[in-house]
Amino acid sequence: MIDEFQSRFPRVAVGSLLDAIPHAIAVVDRELRVVVINEFLEALTGLSLSDVRGVYIDFVLRSNIAQRGRTFREVLVGGEPLVIEGDIISRDRRKLPMQFTISPLRDGDDATMGLVIVLDDLSTVTTASGLGGDQDMSESIIGQSPKMREVFDLIPLMAHTEASVLITGETGTGKDKIAEAIHKRSSRASKPFIKINCGALPESLLESELFGYVKGAFTGAVKDKPGMFRLAQGGTLFLTEIGDMPLPLQVKLLSVLDDREFFPLGGEKKIKVDVRIIAATHRPLKERVAAGEFREDLYYRLNVLHLHLPPLRERETDTRFLLNHFLRLFAERTGTGAKSFSEEALQLLMDYRYPGNIRELRNIVEYCVNICQSQRIEVEHLPKYLFARKPEIEPRPRPLPQPELPPSAVSTAGKDWQAIEKDLIIETLTQTRGNRTKAAEILGWGRTTLWRKLKLHGLVNQAEEGRGKN
The missing domain is CATH 3.30.450.20 (PAS domain)
Known part of the structure; x- marks a missing residue:
């Protein structure tokens, strides 16, 4: 037939x-x-x-x-x-x-x-809360904080150019979602969006995946195979974890970006391609360049447009929004009765610093929804590791240029975390001469979080509490 x-x-x-x-x-x-x-x-x-x-x-x-x-x-x-x-x-x-x-x-x-x-x-829809829609809320990009609004403002600008884009940010911040959003809003939206993780494959396999090979190129190559560049023809190739790409492949990638053509493995005929490159990494590429682990010329070739995704701890106003968003998502998926967080559980989740960012927050909510069999998620439904938090698993942003605290300023001997935290707040306020904005920046908190901590540790007098945090 x-x-x-x-x-x-x-x-x-x-x-x-x-x-x-x-x-x-x-x-x-x-x-x-x-x-x-x-x-x-x-x-x-x-x-x-x-x-x-x-x-x-x-x-x-x-x-x-x-x-x-x-x-x-x-x-x-x-x-x-x-x-x-x-x-x-x-x-x-x-x-x-x-x-x-x-x-x-x-x-x-x-x-x-x-x-x-x-x-x-039908997967991409724009909503007022960010990027993404109800077709599949887990694929959404949502946020209302000023830093995420800046990201949303940049996406249309980057979509209307053919320049390479470098997206940086910690693991779990949603770099792949941003890359796809840029593609979907570009003139290449009707063409393929192909993603490949440069750190997940050994060098030889990554090369064949990117550039393809011809029949007989190596043992087992029984037929021609198109690589990701050919599959993405006319569209966008998203190279995630570009910082882990081996140096020999960096040379070949740079050549493709400059010449827009390449030889497949074992091939003798060059293949021309029209592909836009969006790259992403959680690694500090400038430091890798200085260490000789990443080519400087490739760095500047990729870093034509740069978009940095803030970690969740710098998006304080988004945390509660995201918690409620994923609660609704997983409650609908599982058909459970969990509809809200108790005040105590919500406070713990709001105070947690999420080193794994949105991916970790999402997993925590999914865990809670599956464990909780009632209407309200209580403290006992939260993952146990949240109660064993240590300062070292709560990374703080580097302090602004300020006089450093003496090494012995905050002693941890014989104290629990609450006492250590209280001493740290007092010493930081002393260092900033009572300036709470600077203190919050040094501690890696928003002003709202600092105010809440001051009240928790009894560092706010009644008159001041009556006036509010201002």
């Missing part, structure tokens, strides 16, 4: 036509076996045409639409187009919401030759 289909619709003509359409598309025959897919579906699934030709479409598009009582065969038999929403599992194992448009494909005699399946990505 496939050979008959191909005789009427040559691969070259069909492939060229489908690659020009900015949607993921598959064409199947009457047996629902793949005849051709375009480059967008290759990028989405991570499968090439040679991998899937002749394979049943259900094995290529891992979707849930059949669970909703609608199938491809329904269109094949009935002859009427069908538009339905569902999910697919992408090449990086993410569940993406899609709109499926399934249409019969007929020949000149009006006989049904197969189906054309078009996928439209």
